[in-house]
Amino acid sequence: LIIPISLSELHQYKNFSILINPTNHLYTNREYRYDHFRPDLYIVVCKLDTYNGTTSGTKLSFVERAPGILSTIATFLSIIALAITLITFALFSSLRNLPGCNTINLIIALMIAEILFLSQSLIIMTTPSVCLLFALGIHFFYLASFFWMNVMAYDLWKTFHKGFSLYVYEIRERLPSYALYAWGMPVIIVLIGIILDAKNTRLKPCYGRFFRGCYDVCFRTKNDTPLQGCWIESALMRFVLFGCPVAIILVINFILYALTVRSIRRGLRKVRVQVERKFQRKKQVVPGEHDVKIYMRMAVLAGFGWTIGFILFLLPDNQKGFKRFLVASVKYLFILLNATPGLFIFAVYVCNRRVFSLYRQLLTQIYQFFQSNFAEFKEFILNHSRLCVSKTKNKIGNFNKIKHQQKQEDMQMKISATSTVVKSAEPSNKTTLTRLLSEQSGRSSPTNSTYHTLNLSSLEKQ
Structure with a gap:
């Protein structure tokens, strides 16, 4: 099933992927390994891995890639919805009671798990150590999200199993033990x-194929394709270490919710009378009724989604006709239900009248704050603008003054240079004129010589 390739026939990149020069085929670091006997000369790849992880030698069609694309888009939208919900809980302290703190922990675990899942699906080339961290993180945080759902179901049952209580328990009484259980398990x-x-x-999960004995480059799923992504590679251990805990938690949650609903129905009339007396008004909502409805819907959503996942795992592949259409429909339904829990949490905890009212009050307070401080803010802006304008004018004036001084200095330097040239030229001119006059005096009469002498003296005076 494996073929050796000489190291001289390939090029290895910094991310440990390799390019086979004769065939121009690219292998990720998860699709090859060094030969056990001659690691200095050869690597080995799976013989069936002809093109893009398939045995047919053809590129995957859009229909085959559609589930992955749909899962990526749905997970991205779920992360955004969870982030908005977490910000909402952080803004309003009235939402951070004990059920609210449980929900916050659920959101944190689920959001981190989805971020890691989306990152490892988008990053194709990963080193074994990074892939190990992705696999461990995804496994841990997805499990934590289900254990927090279990905490929420238990908290409701604990509150109502002996009749109704009006949430007298404080956060510090229960939350530490809940956190120890939900993060510790x-x-x-x-x-x-x-x-x-x-x-x-012999039975090992093979987290990201990092540990010894997990380097089988021909490891295949039941679809005869290599398992992509950083996750638990062994299907059996994936079921034991992830599927079984999730299934047990879902069964326990359904039992706890059923007991809670029974307790609510038994004591509903009695408690409504007590609550109406306590709050002195009619039609008062009993504390916890809304949470029961929310948690029940969440449990049904998660339970139904993972029930479909377990059914999908047992269904045979390579079906034809109507069975193939049925398997594809179940697969898309599983993707939508398990990639969009953040959208459900966002719709339940943010898209309601109470939160809308809180946001309206927050925006009103922000508007009133800016309105009351607008005059001071305007005065501050004007003073700051005037100061900036005056500083700019001073800088421009200083610049013009310096420029004017430089021009004056340049003019003085030019004038001094010109006068120096003129003074140096005067003695030579006088000497030439005297020599010419002396030559003419030798040829002319005395009268003329006297006349020329007088002219010379007059020129000298000038």
Whole structure:
């Protein structure tokens, strides 16, 4: 199943991908390995890996790539929705009660998991150590999100299993123990997987193919294609370390929600009377009723989505006709339900009258703040503008003054240079004139010589 390729026939890039020169084929660092016997001379690749990870030698069509594209878009929208929801909880302290803090932890775990999942799906070329971190992070944070859902179901049952309570429990009484459970259990499960990989046992998850014994370049899924992305490579251990905990949590959540609903129905009339007396008004919403509805919808959504995932895992591939259409429909439904939990959380916790009212109050306070401080702000802007204008005028005046002084100095230098040239030329002119007059005096009469002498003296005076 593998073929050796000489190191002299390839070019290796900084990201550890290689280009085979004769065939011009590019392999990622997850699609080849060095030969066990002659690592200094050869690498080995899977013989079936003819083009782009398929055995047919043809490029994947749009229909085959559509689920990945849809999953990427849905995950990106889910991350944005979760970020907006987290900002909403951070802005309004009235939302940060115990159920709100549980929801915040759920949002953080789910958002980080989706960011890591989206990043590793977009980054094709990754080093083994980076791929290991992606695989561990995705496994941990997705598990944490399900354990926080379990905490939310337990918190509701704890509140209502002995009749109604009016949420007298404070955050510091329950939240530390909830956090220890919801963040600690994923750590234990991930550590078990790391130990199995490090010990190189027969059953190991192979996180990102980093550990020894996980370098099978011909490792295939049931579709006969190489498993892409940084995740748990072993399908069996993926089911044991991720599928089983998720399935157990979903079953427990349904049981807790069923018990909670039963408790609510039994004591509803009695509690409504107590609540109406306590708040002294009719039609008062019983604390916790809204949370029960929200958590039930979330549990149904998550449970239905992962139930479809388990069914999809058991369905055979390469179906034809109507069965192929049915498998494709189930696959797209699974992608939409599990890639968009952030949109559901956003719709439930942000798109409601209470949050809209809080945002309206916040915007009103911001407007009133700017309106009350507008005069002072305007005066500050005017003073600052005047100061800037005066500084600019002073700089321009100083610049013009310096420029004028430079011009005057240049003119003085030119005048002094001209006068120096004239003075140096005067003695030579006098000497020439005297010599000419003396020559003429020798030829002319005395009268003329006297006349010329007088003219010379007059010229000298001039």
